[in-house]
Amino acid sequence: MVSVMDDAVPPAAAPKRRARQPRQATTERRAEILRAAANTFGSKGYKNGSLAEVAEQVGITHAGVLHHFGSKEQLLVEVLEYRDKEDVRDLEGQHIPGGLGLFQHLVRTARMNVDRPGIVQGYSVLTGESVTENHPARGWVTDRFRVLRGEIADAVIAVGEGKVSRETADCAASAIIGVMDGLQVQWLLDEDVDLPTSTQFAIEAILAAALLGDDRPHPLD
Amino acid sequence: MVSVMDDAVPPAAAPKRRARQPRQATTERRAEILRAAANTFGSKGYKNGSLAEVAEQVGITHAGVLHHFGSKEQLLVEVLEYRDKEDVRDLEGQHIPGGLGLFQHLVRTARMNVDRPGIVQGYSVLTGESVTENHPARGWVTDRFRVLRGEIADAVIAVGEGKVSRETADCAASAIIGVMDGLQVQWLLDEDVDLPTSTQFAIEAILAAALLGDDRPHPLD
DNA sequence: TCCCACTTACTGACAAGTCAGTAAGTTGTG
DNA sequence: CACAACTTACTGACTTGTCAGTAAGTGGGA
Incomplete structure (x- = not known):
């Protein structure tokens, strides 16, 4: 419960018995379980998704899953870490974009997401x-x-070439993330929502407003 | 399920035994339970919120709750209906705004929401x-x-005086809802996010972009 | 007015199921 | 042969939902 993960920590200065490394198949097995868990937590949610369902997907019992991860909560934590590592790996070849490239990347991501509703649902459910x-x-x-x-x-700020204040940039940033997440939920519930088009529309709109600064109209004051 | 609400309908030409109206205290009691359920489902989620917790808030047992609503799912359905009715009642005095007034109303709502995180959480959790x-x-x-x-x-479309296409208006509409919902989640998790300011910023930005139509720049193509 | 038939609003006990987690035993592999 | 990777068997905590019983209220009729 203190989440030290005994089996992953090599015993510092092991006195008598060295902790054996896990067999080479084990790493892949754990990854299988993590993918299954991501799948289950994504479709059912963490609370409602059961260890038994995760275990069934890889052909073992729920106790087998607990053998590898100790607890359900630890499993969730490792699913999250695994996904982070995967994201980083996906972006490894391409340099991480900044400036305008970042926004193009966000729109591209929205376009890709249309073909992987499972991932999107997992993200939305867990966030909510x-x-x-x-x-x-x-x-x-x-x-x-x-x-x-x-x-x-x-x-x-980079795109605005120093003309955009930090406050405006923060506003725009949270708005862009918000609109992406919010549109995903609507799209999951109703295919009529055009996820990529709306996402691009909104990001362009928010970016344009941020670059205009205080020169833009404020019809809602 | 067709929402006829039997107990509110006086029995047309009751044959033998009239179906009595509910006692006057009952309506208020049920409303108490609905408010408690909205509270529990809002903070814990529907799946994770228990009937026992709902019941405790009004000082009865979970069986008492089931006496009134029959099942947990029916309780949820009535919570949703109750909230709808409350929303309508809140807006009764003021005429439902259209045109620019609607957007001002949305921004006002965001401002009000800062003082009722419970409501916001309930909405966000249930949506997710x-x-x-x-x-x-x-x-x-x-x-x-x-x-x-x-x-x-x-x-x-009204604000655009006919110059905005239906597709653009749909894009803008889903984006506005998305940004409001998405910002709420971020604000719930991190008070540093400025909910009203970001909301107003984003709605103005999206509205401005919609009104410009195809004349605006598309830096992300 | 008072009483009887009936309903409403519960309680407490329990059934039936699900869940995470534990402990002990088995198997196969390095 | 020791240990990793399981399985089987089980516990205890919680779940929703059912049921019988009870006290309190309600309406109609004598």
């Missing part, structure tokens, strides 16, 4: 669930939003 | 949860989005 009391993914989701906001705000 | 498989609130959430999109798109 994370605002409930004491949810184990809350910290992860919060951090993720914070990092993303920072990167997008920097990109806004 | 609704995209899971076979969720009982899915239809309600989907309909709500559809209606809202229609109203906002109409308002965009």
Whole structure:
């Protein structure tokens, strides 16, 4: 429960018995379980998704899953870490875009997401669930939003060539993330919503407004 | 399910035994339970919120709750209907705004929401949860989005005085709803996010882009 | 007016199921 | 042969929902 993960920590200065490394098949097995868990938590949610369902997908029992991960909460944490690592790996070849390239990347992502509703649902469900009391993914989701906001705000400032204030950039950044997430939910519930078109429309709109600064009209004051 | 609400309908030509009206205290009691359920489902989610917790808030047992509502799912459905009725009642004095007034109303709502995080959390949790498989609130959430999109798109067209196409208005409408929902989630997780300011910023930006039509720049193509 | 037939609003006990987690035993592999 | 990777068997905590019973209210009729 203190989440030290005994089996993953090589015993520092092991005295008598060295902790054996896991067999080479084990790493892949754990990855299989993580993918199954991501699938289950994505479609059912963390609370409602059961270890038994995760286990069934890889042909073992729920106790087998617990053998590898110790607890359901630890499994969730590792699913999140695994997904992060995958995202990084996907972006490895391409340099991480900044400036205008970042916004193009966001729109491209929205276009890609149309073909992987499972991923989108997993993200949406977990994000929504994370605002409930004491949810184990809350910290992860919060951090993720914070990092993303920072990167997008920097990109806004870069595109604005110093003419955009930090406050405006922060506003724009949270709005861009918000509109992407919000549109995903609507699209999951109703295919009539045009996810890529609306996403591009909104990002362009927010970016344009940020670049205009205080020169733009404020009809809602 | 067709929402005829038997207990409110006086029996037309009752044959032998008239179906009595509910006692006057009953209506208020049921409303108490509905408010408690909205509270619990809002903070814990529907799946994770228990009848026992709802019951405790009004000082009865979970069986007492089931006496009134028959099943947990029916309780959820009535919570949703109750909230709809409350929303309508709140807007009764003021005429439902259209055109620019609607957008001002949306921004005002965002400002008010800062002082009622419980309501916002309930909405966010339920919306996120609704995209899971076979969720009982899915239809309600989907309909709500559809209606809202229609109203906002109409308002965009009204403000644009006929110069905005239906497709653009739809894009703008879903984007506005998306950004409002998405910002709420971020704000719930991190108070640093400025909900009203970001909301107003984004709505003005999207509205401006919609009114410009194809004349605006498309830096992301 | 008072009483009887009936309904409403519960309670407490329990059924039936699901869940995470544990402990002990088995198998196969390095 | 020791240990990793399981399985089987089980516990205890919680779930929703059912049921019988009870006290309190309500309306109509004598």
